[in-house]
Amino acid sequence: MNVIGRQMARSNATVHHQRQYSDNFLDSTFNGKWLQSSNFPSSQDFGYYGVQRSSSLRKISDENVSPSELSPGLLDLHSFDTELLPEVPSLYEGSSLLQPVGSKSFEDSESYIPTNKIIGRSRGPPENNLLKSLSMDRERANNVAKIKVVVRKRPLNKKEMAKKEEDIITIEPNSNSLTVHEKKLKVDLTEYVERHEFLFDAVLNEDVSNDEVYSETVQPIVPLIFQRTKATCFAYGQTGNGKTYTMQPLPLKASQDILRFMYRTYQNQGFKLFVSFFEIYGGKVFDLLNDRKKLCMREDGKQQVCIVGLQEYRVSDVETIKELIEKGNATRSIGTTGANEESSRSHAILQLAVKRSADGSETKPPRLVGKLSFIDLAGSERGADTTDNDKLTRMEGAEINKSLLALKECIRALDNDQGHIPFRGSKLTEVLRDSFVGDSRTVMISCISPSSGSCEHTLNTLRYADRVKSLSKGNNPKKDLLSSSSNLRDSIALPLSSTVTTDLSFEDTINDVPFEKNRFGWSKQIEREASPPFKVDRVPSRRAEGNLATNVYSDYYKDQRGGLNGLPEDDLKYCGDNYDQEKTSWKNNSKVQNFPLSSLEEKQKNETSTKWVDHPTFEDNHSHSDDDLNALLKEEEDLVSSHRRQVEETIDIVREEMNLLVQADKPDNQLDDYIYKLNAILSQKAAGIQKLQTRLAKFRKHLNEYNVLVSSGNDDEYN
Numbered sequence: 230m231n232v233i234g235r236q237m238a239r240s241n242a243t244v245h246h247q248r249q250y251s252d253n254f255l256d257s258t259f260n261g262k263w264l265q266s267s268n269f270p271s272s273q274d275f276g277y278y279g280v281q282r283s284s285s286l287r288k289i290s291d292e293n294v295s296p297s298e299l300s301p302g303l304l305d306l307h308s309f310d311t312e313l314l315p316e317v318p319s320l321y322e323g324s325s326l327l328q329p330v331g332s333k334s335f336e337d338s339e340s341y342i343p344t345n346k347i348i349g350r351s352r353g354p355p356e357n358n359l360l361k362s363l364s365m366d367r368e369r370a371n372n373v374a375k376i377k378v379v380v381r382k383r384p385l386n387k388k389e390m391a392k393k394e395e396d397i398i399t400i401e402p403n404s405n406s407l408t409v410h411e412k413k414l415k416v417d418l419t420e421y422v423e424r425h426e427f428l429f430d431a432v433l434n435e436d437v438s439n440d441e442v443y444s445e446t447v448q449p450i451v452p453l454i455f456q457r458t459k460a461t462c463f464a465y466g467q468t469g470n471g472k473t474y475t476m477q478p479l480p481l482k483a484s485q486d487i488l489r490f491m492y493r494t495y496q497n498q499g500f501k502l503f504v505s506f507f508e509i510y511g512g513k514v515f516d517l518l519n520d521r522k523k524l525c526m527r528e529d530g531k532q533q534v535c536i537v538g539l540q541e542y543r544v545s546d547v548e549t550i551k552e553l554i555e556k557g558n559a560t561r562s563i564g565t566t567g568a569n570e571e572s573s574r575s576h577a578i579l580q581l582a583v584k585r586s587a588d589g590s591e592t593k594p595p596r597l598v599g600k601l602s603f604i605d606l607a608g609s610e611r612g613a614d615t616t617d618n619d620k621l622t623r624m625e626g627a628e629i630n631k632s633l634l635a636l637k638e639c640i641r642a643l644d645n646d647q648g649h650i651p652f653r654g655s656k657l658t659e660v661l662r663d664s665f666v667g668d669s670r671t672v673m674i675s676c677i678s679p680s681s682g683s684c685e686h687t688l689n690t691l692r693y694a695d696r697v698k699s700l701s702k703g704n705n706p707k708k709d710l711l712s713s714s715s716n717l718r719d720s721i722a723l724p725l726s727s728t729v730t731t732d733l734s735f736e737d738t739i740n741d742v743p744f745e746k747n748r749f750g751w752s753k754q755i756e757r758e759a760s761p762p763f764k765v766d767r768v769p770s771r772r773a774e775g776n777l778a779t780n781v782y783s784d785y786y787k788d789q790r791g792g793l794n795g796l797p798e799d800d801l802k803y804c805g806d807n808y809d810q811e812k813t814s815w816k817n818n819s820k821v822q823n824f825p826l827s828s829l830e831e832k833q834k835n836e837t838s839t840k841w842v843d844h845p846t847f848e849d850n851h852s853h854s855d856d857d858l859n860a861l862l863k864e865e866e867d868l869v870s871s872h873r874r875q876v877e878e879t880i881d882i883v884r885e886e887m888n889l890l891v892q893a894d895k896p897d898n899q900l901d902d903y904i905y906k907l908n909a910i911l912s913q914k915a916a917g918i919q920k921l922q923t924r925l926a927k928f929r930k931h932l933n934e935y936n937v938l939v940s941s942g943n944d945d946e947y948n
């Protein structure tokens with residue numbers, strides 16, 4: 230932790246004591262997260278609301294910050310019974326709009342307001358224009374998707390340019406799609422480029438400013454906060470890809486808008502804005518606005534999560550919020566990893582809560598109306614990057630992975646309206662529990678590097694985002710259509726070994742085969758033409774993953790040499806069980822044209838006599854981090870691959886069964902032979918199913934272990 234920051238945080242633990250910060254001190258000393266001062270909007274960017282500030286911008290006054298009234302010791306962060314107010318007058322309706330513009334102080338401050346889409350800059354826009362603009366905003370707010378996934382690409386940095394790394398991300402102008410061009414090597418060491426296409430709700434290129442990021446992500450949500458919505462905005466991505474750069478200005482901009490609503494639209498309606506800022510580090514909660522005091526979480530009888538003793542500050546101007554954020558940032562933990570010295574190992578959560586007293590009186594504690602949470606997640610790079618680190622760092626990594634996985638699962642469950650939200654999967658999701666129930670909105674900003682050197686991490690980040698997005702029903706039919714028809718989630722370079730489509734060249738295959746999403750949101754290739762039953766030799770697959778180049782190589786081998794026999798043993802080891810299944814299925818395919826029944830016997834013999842390379846287990850691969858996110862994601866991928874192959878095999882088997890029946894109908898049919906072959910077929914079927922069931926059970930067990938299974942149906946039989 231930043232020592233100066235800690236000192237400062239300590240000395241400011243009670244902001245009743247007015248404190249004068251020097252600009253120099255602030256600008257030069259804080260180097261914590263969210264503290265690249267150049268990224269902060271300047272003070273002129275913000276208006277002053279409510280109580281006018283003195284000439285010092287650095288003063289936190291009693292008027293604006295009153296921790297005592299906000300720190301009841303047991304602070305129910307979220308579930309402070311959401312206010313049961315009479316219906317909050319719509320943001321866009323009611324007398325407040327028609328009242329003369331606010332108090333003197335607001336009038337005075339108006340000239341500071343840079344832009345105001347809700348309320349025009351000019352003092353008296355014609356009433357109908359105002360209403361029109363508000364109704365447009367209301368429409369916009371109502372259209373805010375429940376879950377929005379945005380990807381932001383940062384520019385190449387100096388280090389990457391010095392290493393002559395290339396920009397491998399292309400974004401079509403005015404589109405929501407991006408393509409990762411991954412360089413790969415064929416077995417003959419010639420290079421080829423594998424293209425991975427993704428479609429999201431918005432894709433922002435390196436030229437997009439932080440202001441634009443705000444208007445694309447958080448701004449549309451702000452009005453909803455006054456209508457009892459709880460919203461979460463989080464940045465996800467590898468260390469150094471711009472999470473902090475992206476998140477840092479958002480709370481300030483949002484609080485500016487919130488205050489604007491409070492002082493204009495909801496003037497004199499008793500709304501108050503509160504700020505809290507804490508971090509989750511190694512599974513523990515620390516108050517960033519109270520000298521990093523360790524806090525504990527409690528769940529009350531109503532299963533509402535409380536953070537005991539979290540300081541929450543009432544604020545009425547942006548400058549104070551800025552100071553609080555600076556203070557919190559200075560206090561935030563910064564660890565080191567092999568990947569990036571500056572990498573953050575904690576999740577920082579800043580919350581803006583809008584509250585109101587039930588009867589408008591000041592005597593009763595205000596109740597929560599709506600809330601906006603900003604989460605700067607820890608770097609998403611996982612297991613591999615922490616291998617060399619000490620036990621503590623590895624455990625931190627494990628906790629981070631666990632929370633990232635749990636977060637994804639909660640968002641999935643949220644968007645699927647599932648009764649069971651697996652929020653207990655991590656501290657992060659427990660803390661955010663109330664953001665996953667009721668009227669909620671989630672914005673995820675995935676931050677990616679353009680550099681070729683980060684390709685694998687970039688693909689991981691995009692896959693994570695895609696999983697969040699692909700399960701999003703949203704409220705935009707167009708989006709659904711796009712998702713189902715053209716979310717080119719993954720690799721296009723899939724040299725499928727189809728005996729039917731052998732007339733297609735490799736390039737034809739990679740360029741033209743369309744994709745669609747399956748019901749889990751994964752892409753699958755659509756057959757070029759509707760194939761008649763049993764003409765499909767390979768089940769649509771999206772196998773070639775960025776971090777499993779061997780998959781591609783083995784496919785390539787398979788195509789080039791007609792089989793896996795040519796694969797070096799090492800490759801097989803890496804391929805693991807994928808190729809255990811692959812071997813069998815490929816063998817089937819090689820003989821599929823004539824369906825010689827002898828292949829079954831041969832296969833059965835092989836299966837019993839050959840000791841296939843063991844599938845690398847979850848534990849084997851990731852002994853350093855049991856709950857490694859990548860391992861679970863990989864296991865999920867492998868399960869789907871196995872399922873796909875099992876279906877392929879089933880198709881082959883059914884073909885053989887049909888042949889067998891044809892044989893059985895012939896007058897010269899040998900009963901012994903029929904019985905023997907039928908027995909072989911049934912055994913093979915049973916073995917395939919059993920194998921898949923085992924894998925499924927194992928995967929479910931792992932999910933259960935990490936509390937991330939969304940649906941718990943029939944778990945018992947697997948445990």
Ligand SMILES: Nc1ncnc2c1ncn2[C@@H]1O[C@H](COP(=O)(O)OP(=O)(O)OP(=O)(O)O)[C@@H](O)[C@H]1O
Nearest residue numbers: 383467468469470471472473474571572573607608
């Ligand atoms: N879109 C962008 N435009 C310009 N510079 C950027 C952009 N995104 C990030 N940067 C720069 O890249 C560097 C790393 O960004 P940042 O600290 O935000 O990464 P991070 O993802 O928060 O890393 P960590 O996981 O370690 O917290 C910073 O110097 C930042 O200014």
